[in-house]
Amino acid sequence: MSKILYLACNNLRLIFRKKSNIIVYIILPVVMISALMTITSSNSASAIFMGVVDRDHGRISQDMISFLERTGKFEITELAEESFEEAVSSGRVDFAFIIPQNFGQQIRKGRPEKLKIVSIKGGAATVFIEEYAAMYTENLLDIYSLSEGDAEIFNRLYSNQINGKAKLISSYVSDNELNKEAAQMSWGLFIILIMISCSTTATLVLKEKRERTYYRIISAPVSYREYIMANVLVNFLISIVQIISALLIIGMIVTFDSGIASWQIFIILSSFSTAAVAVGMLIMVFSDSTSTARMMITLIITPSCMLSGCFWPKTIMPKALQYAADFLPQSWVMDAITTIQGGGTFSEVGLNILIVLSFSTFFFLLAANKLKKSNNAENFI
Amino acid sequence: MNIVAIEGLTRKFGDIAAVDNMNLTIREGEIYGLLGPNGAGKSTLINILSGLLKMNSGKVELMGMDIRKGHNNLKKKIGVVPQDIAIYEDLTARENVNFFSGLYGCRGTELKQNVIEALAFVGLIENADKFPKAFSGGMKRRLNIACAIAHKPELIIMDEPTVGIDPQSRNHILESVKELNRRGSTIIYTSHYMEEIEAVCDRAGIIDHGKLIAEGTGDELKAIVSDKQFIIIGLENADGLDVSQLQEIDGIVNVLKDGNIIKIENTKVINNWDKIIRCIDMQGVRISNIESRTPTLETVFLTLTGRTLRD
Numbered sequence A: 001m002s003k004i005l006y007l008a009c010n011n012l013r014l015i016f017r018k019k020s021n022i023i024v025y026i027i028l029p030v031v032m033i034s035a036l037m038t039i040t041s042s043n044s045a046s047a048i049f050m051g052v053v054d055r056d057h058g059r060i061s062q063d064m065i066s067f068l069e070r071t072g073k074f075e076i077t078e079l080a081e082e083s084f085e086e087a088v089s090s091g092r093v094d095f096a097f098i099i100p101q102n103f104g105q106q107i108r109k110g111r112p113e114k115l116k117i118v119s120i121k122g123g124a125a126t127v128f129i130e131e132y133a134a135m136y137t138e139n140l141l142d143i144y145s146l147s148e149g150d151a152e153i154f155n156r157l158y159s160n161q162i163n164g165k166a167k168l169i170s171s172y173v174s175d176n177e178l179n180k181e182a183a184q185m186s187w188g189l190f191i192i193l194i195m196i197s198c199s200t201t202a203t204l205v206l207k208e209k210r211e212r213t214y215y216r217i218i219s220a221p222v223s224y225r226e227y228i229m230a231n232v233l234v235n236f237l238i239s240i241v242q243i244i245s246a247l248l249i250i251g252m253i254v255t256f257d258s259g260i261a262s263w264q265i266f267i268i269l270s271s272f273s274t275a276a277v278a279v280g281m282l283i284m285v286f287s288d289s290t291s292t293a294r295m296m297i298t299l300i301i302t303p304s305c306m307l308s309g310c311f312w313p314k315t316i317m318p319k320a321l322q323y324a325a326d327f328l329p330q331s332w333v334m335d336a337i338t339t340i341q342g343g344g345t346f347s348e349v350g351l352n353i354l355i356v357l358s359f360s361t362f363f364f365l366l367a368a369n370k371l372k373k374s375n376n377a378e379n380f381i
Numbered sequence B: 001m002n003i004v005a006i007e008g009l010t011r012k013f014g015d016i017a018a019v020d021n022m023n024l025t026i027r028e029g030e031i032y033g034l035l036g037p038n039g040a041g042k043s044t045l046i047n048i049l050s051g052l053l054k055m056n057s058g059k060v061e062l063m064g065m066d067i068r069k070g071h072n073n074l075k076k077k078i079g080v081v082p083q084d085i086a087i088y089e090d091l092t093a094r095e096n097v098n099f100f101s102g103l104y105g106c107r108g109t110e111l112k113q114n115v116i117e118a119l120a121f122v123g124l125i126e127n128a129d130k131f132p133k134a135f136s137g138g139m140k141r142r143l144n145i146a147c148a149i150a151h152k153p154e155l156i157i158m159d160e161p162t163v164g165i166d167p168q169s170r171n172h173i174l175e176s177v178k179e180l181n182r183r184g185s186t187i188i189y190t191s192h193y194m195e196e197i198e199a200v201c202d203r204a205g206i207i208d209h210g211k212l213i214a215e216g217t218g219d220e221l222k223a224i225v226s227d228k229q230f231i232i233i234g235l236e237n238a239d240g241l242d243v244s245q246l247q248e249i250d251g252i253v254n255v256l257k258d259g260n261i262i263k264i265e266n267t268k269v270i271n272n273w274d275k276i277i278r279c280i281d282m283q284g285v286r287i288s289n290i291e292s293r294t295p296t297l298e299t300v301f302l303t304l305t306g307r308t309l310r311d
Ligand SMILES: Nc1ncnc2c1ncn2[C@@H]1O[C@H](COP(=O)(O)OP(=O)(O)OP(=O)(O)O)[C@@H](O)[C@H]1O
Pocket: A378, A379, A381, B013, B016, B017, B018, B036, B037, B038, B039, B040, B041, B042, B043, B044, B045, B083
């Protein structure tokens, strides 16, 4: 054991002697995740410039616009029918929000037309408005269904809502949903970073073999197993440090609630890091050089993370792919994070953690088996 | 006492036997040279001795212990200087020696002391805190040695420690080998260079194709060929030459045909040049050049293997 620690210390010294590695291993992942959390969380986002074309000019549409204004997310300019396209394309507004003609009427009938958003940037900037508008419309439709089609009742309920209890609506349209999704994607990215850093650390073994220092270590009273264990230990240690620093920094600078307790995220991600270390080992034992390893890292990590929902919610993918993703540990981690964020208890993700740990065990055994077969200690002599 | 005792050692890579049924003993306190051309099996033998490679068959005893029964205790007493420079570019010379000798279990002030001694020994003490990036090839070679000797091993195995360095560093290394030996270590020294082996080794073994083909002190080895001479004959066209007729001539030990050149190993005392020339002439082959070589250690090798030491 003391030999493993001795080797591990030397590994750490070798890795962090290069100042750039401190950036690559620790600062970059932490900065990236906290930046992502900050940017994507609407609380701290800078105001979005929104142009509104109100084709309805009714009470409902006007109320909706002032509601949106009150959310504080949008800098609203009323645009004329002829000028909105120009405003969008010139970048004067980030997007134009178009309330269709007779929108109020349609609400009263319970069948509103879809609200239209015109933008050149696509997705990102319009996420919030889509979400808010959908919530607001839904709320109106709730009133509609309460009134059971009776215009009198609708008007009364509506007035109540707007005048007295408008707060109700705004709290209903809270930021939480959006924050959760943003946080989830940020953790997805963090998972990718952990995987890349683990594989990079594991493949340091290959570098040592190429540079022959490995030869020297093995000719001392050190067994191949001790040598590999030291690498695994360092690898695991680094990912734990990454996770802890990310959680600390996020706790310090990001004030909003990401919907998940730190210790839960810590346990979920730590269990995942064992899998990441094991994947790193697998890549190491199946590559004969650093360049093959690098290729394998690209070919394995990016696609498997895509499939597992680290980049986008898994639900947008075809069913077959979603099933395939069940065979990837990242999938179960993302799922655990989603569950916790959706208000699930920690015991609900126990199974996920167990599955992730089984993946790790399986990968480790696979790697160990391959090592045994290829008699890897001899391969680089 | 024998520090190394090898019996019937074989190690194969696929079909090639890198070490082929080798028998070899090395006595405590000697400097033993291993001489052989590229691919002779020197490094393979050393890797087996240092516990990096497994053998296919045979028996190896180091310091009286069978290496198959736990190499870890033995490894502590061995220092290996690998053929390729094996040091961390990102660590200073001192850190390199410190780390590698620490692997042998030494710690604290004793370790520090050993590191300083080793660095001083190879003449790198002034550069102890510099990174190997700034080192010349010779300095790196010397650091490569320091990393292997700081833990004061009983047996030091050096695999071509002087490859690709300047004469000054080479002399320094050769002197250190002798000094290490004076301080009590047994040394196995491999090289392509006959002069090096002659300069430092008490005894040497010549290996080729995984076999030990001759062994002895420098003089003993030279004695193998002292009564021999080599005749190198260039021919205009050797296709029609029947070598077996040459072999029948009295005094000829061996004939090698290499393209249009034939190399004849001949017994010095017998005067048979006329017969050789007549034999070639009668076969209708024209001679373009004749040259005779007196034996050197280099030719010992040629005699024994039919090959030169270096390509
Ligand atoms: N890991 C290996 N895999 C396959 N063949 C090998 C391996 N190591 C050595 N060999 C083969 O075994 C033979 C002996 O090689 P070895 O390295 O022992 O020679 P050497 O005497 O050290 O040569 P050199 O002077 O070039 O260092 C060679 O034919 C070589 O190709």
